[in-house]
Amino acid sequence: MMLTINNLQARVGDKAILRGINLSVKAGEVHAIMGPNGSGKSTLASVLTGREDYEVTGGDVTFNGKDLLSLSAEDRAREGIFLAFQYPVEIPGVSTVNFMKTALNQIREYRGEQALDAVAFLARMKEKMKLVEIDQSLLSRSLNEGFSGGEKKRNEIFQMAMLEPKLAILDETDSGLDIDALRIVATGVNKLRTPQNATIVVTHYQRLLDYIVPDFVHVLYQGRIVKSGGRDLALQLEEKGYDWIKAEAAAV
Amino acid sequence: MASDQRILDDLTSKEYEHGWSVDIASESAPKGLSEDIVKFISARKGEPDWLLEWRLKSYRKWLEMTPPEWANIHYPAIDYQSIIYYSAPRQKASPKSLEEVDPELLKTFERLGISLTEQKRLSGIAVDAVFDSVSVATTFRETLAELGIIFCSFSEAVREHPELVRKYLGSVVPPHDNYFAALNSAVFSDGSFCYIPHGVRCPMELSTYFRINAANTGQFERTLIIADEGSYVSYLEGCTAPMRDENQLHAAVVEIIALKNAEVKYSTVQNWYPGDKDGKGGIYNFVTKRGLCAGDHSKISWTQVETGSAITWKYPSCVLKGDYSVGEFYSVAVTNHHQQADTGTKMVHIGKHTRSRIVSKGISAGKSQNSYRGQVHVMKRAVNARNHSQCDSLLMGDRCGAHTFPYIDVENSSARVEHEATTSKIGEDQIFYCQQRGMDEESAVALIVNGYAKEVLNQLPMEFAVEAQKLLALTLEGSVG
Numbered sequence: 207m208m209l210t211i212n213n214l215q216a217r218v219g220d221k222a223i224l225r226g227i228n229l230s231v232k233a234g235e236v237h238a239i240m241g242p243n244g245s246g247k248s249t250l251a252s253v254l255t256g257r258e259d260y261e262v263t264g265g266d267v268t269f270n271g272k273d274l275l276s277l278s279a280e281d282r283a284r285e286g287i288f289l290a291f292q293y294p295v296e297i298p299g300v301s302t303v304n305f306m307k308t309a310l311n312q313i314r315e316y317r318g319e320q321a322l323d324a325v326a327f328l329a330r331m332k333e334k335m336k337l338v339e340i341d342q343s344l345l346s347r348s349l350n351e352g353f354s355g356g357e358k359k360r361n362e363i364f365q366m367a368m369l370e371p372k373l374a375i376l377d378e379t380d381s382g383l384d385i386d387a388l389r390i391v392a393t394g395v396n397k398l399r400t401p402q403n404a405t406i407v408v409t410h411y412q413r414l415l416d417y418i419v420p421d422f423v424h425v426l427y428q429g430r431i432v433k434s435g436g437r438d439l440a441l442q443l444e445e446k447g448y449d450w451i452k453a454e455a456a457a458v
Numbered sequence: 459m460a461s462d463q464r465i466l467d468d469l470t471s472k473e474y475e476h477g478w479s480v481d482i483a484s485e486s487a488p489k490g491l492s493e494d495i496v497k498f499i500s501a502r503k504g505e506p507d508w509l510l511e512w513r514l515k516s517y518r519k520w521l522e523m524t525p526p527e528w529a530n531i532h533y534p535a536i537d538y539q540s541i542i543y544y545s546a547p548r549q550k551a552s553p554k555s556l557e558e559v560d561p562e563l564l565k566t567f568e569r570l571g572i573s574l575t576e577q578k579r580l581s582g583i584a585v586d587a588v589f590d591s592v593s594v595a596t597t598f599r600e601t602l603a604e605l606g607i608i609f610c611s612f613s614e615a616v617r618e619h620p621e622l623v624r625k626y627l628g629s630v631v632p633p634h635d636n637y638f639a640a641l642n643s644a645v646f647s648d649g650s651f652c653y654i655p656h657g658v659r660c661p662m663e664l665s666t667y668f669r670i671n672a673a674n675t676g677q678f679e680r681t682l683i684i685a686d687e688g689s690y691v692s693y694l695e696g697c698t699a700p701m702r703d704e705n706q707l708h709a710a711v712v713e714i715i716a717l718k719n720a721e722v723k724y725s726t727v728q729n730w731y732p733g734d735k736d737g738k739g740g741i742y743n744f745v746t747k748r749g750l751c752a753g754d755h756s757k758i759s760w761t762q763v764e765t766g767s768a769i770t771w772k773y774p775s776c777v778l779k780g781d782y783s784v785g786e787f788y789s790v791a792v793t794n795h796h797q798q799a800d801t802g803t804k805m806v807h808i809g810k811h812t813r814s815r816i817v818s819k820g821i822s823a824g825k826s827q828n829s830y831r832g833q834v835h836v837m838k839r840a841v842n843a844r845n846h847s848q849c850d851s852l853l854m855g856d857r858c859g860a861h862t863f864p865y866i867d868v869e870n871s872s873a874r875v876e877h878e879a880t881t882s883k884i885g886e887d888q889i890f891y892c893q894q895r896g897m898d899e900e901s902a903v904a905l906i907v908n909g910y911a912k913e914v915l916n917q918l919p920m921e922f923a924v925e926a927q928k929l930l931a932l933t934l935e936g937s938v939g
Contacts, residue, residue, distance in 0.1 A: 255894050279893040295891040299909030308905055309895035365895065
């Protein structure tokens, strides 16, 4: 098992947001986490990646045999967890190229690998640029500064390609994208799939799942996974909305 | 935030990298300041009478003056009688070659990364190394001399080129200009002198490296750069000092003259000892730097990266006298712990169609105070003068301060003066974004700060840009939280 989440609970301030999440992800799998607004989807992504705004109050998470929650945010990234942000942050004066070079070499150092020299880095960059169909001029500009919504998301996928994570978490990657941008981003993600890595797609709408086809779909509601199923579950949600899930949850 | 505090504690105990001192036999003037001390310094340097007279006049002027109080800095009154005004390593009067220089001195500069020996010299950079009150060695002199470029210590220039020194000394910064300039004019020790002849483009970076070593000693260097018609030179200044518990005074004067069509680029990486994390010790840096664009189409560009000193009081300025002349000021000033900086520039537009550009990036961390103070003055004659100022402040933590004091005086209605200012904080979301990509917090801050200061760092010569980037990161280590 790559990732095992066991009874994970977390809060922000006094407010409990995750109230006992259980989830297992194997290498090669794609899991979709769906749910109405405010159900805790983004919180789950934040807690798994080590954002400090949230306090874990119970449960544990094992990632490739390691106690994930005891690791710093950067060490989780170095162990192979990648978050494609819903709102990628602007860093003025720092190009994506420079940003990636710093990140990649710190990850390599952690893993006891040699830093990539400029030539090797450039070669890797060119290869990944092609894979996710991103223009080099975008990568030389200040990171995310003045980028359109689509450019930001495509840049996230480019970074994912560069860092080759074991587990990628896509947080509402479809938000703010038109259908063409969505297709390009999804195609990029699909190309990066291998039997060795896994993906968690966090989304409100099912339309992204037309392009990134999940093996499992989980519905998050009020901080718990209230229903799990296959791809059909997503289609059901598309058709019927979330109300019946809410009703079912209330009945339990 | 407990982890932040831990990092903070870890790193703030990190020592200033250049805080060591060497034990070198030196001869010093007795403590205190008087006409006798001024005469002592002048005699020790074997100066001509006119220069002694100039010093004495400056000294008498200084006695009548009072220290400026308008700056946003706070420090106990300086006791000028407890300072040693002259300290020189004991060595041959004027070493003819490096073989005659005390190996300990050469080692000192080696350790600072400044090699003065032939084999290891930085290629493409000529260095004048100043240790306490004297210049120790100047490299690449012969190469430069072939082009007619004079690059030597100030004392030597007084001996070898008195006509140039006499003509230009005090012509941009007169002795009575301000309190610290008057003090410097009375007791200045050594510094660099540089003359680029008509039409010559200096093929290498010229640089001066200042090192304070002796205790209780002030450093008062004087630099004079003259770019004759149609010439170009890029000049760099670096400085460090040992860690000492008491405050040491550094009051320098730099004068630049650019004649018609000449261009001078002056870059400073200031890394004087800033004091410890509780604000004990550190250099008081009171410096007057001014350039005169004397000729038409001349240009003077100041770039400074200010990371050191307990107190910085410094306003590298341009007097744009020639028509179509251009002045530029690019600055990054970083303060951490208890440092105080009041720095900026003055652009005086006298000639027609003169242009100036100001880019100031302040970064405040810890309990420090960082002020930008700038004046743009467009005089009556200056038809079509243009200025653009951009003043950004970046705050880290919630105990520091950033202040901006822009002054604009316009006496000609055709002038166009623009001022932009921003204040921002390094966001936790920016740091988390970097961490999520595998960077630790320190690297994240370094990356963000260097991005913020990029526009200024880009102005530095390549080798020094890299150094400056490292220095910025080092100064800010442990300041997140």
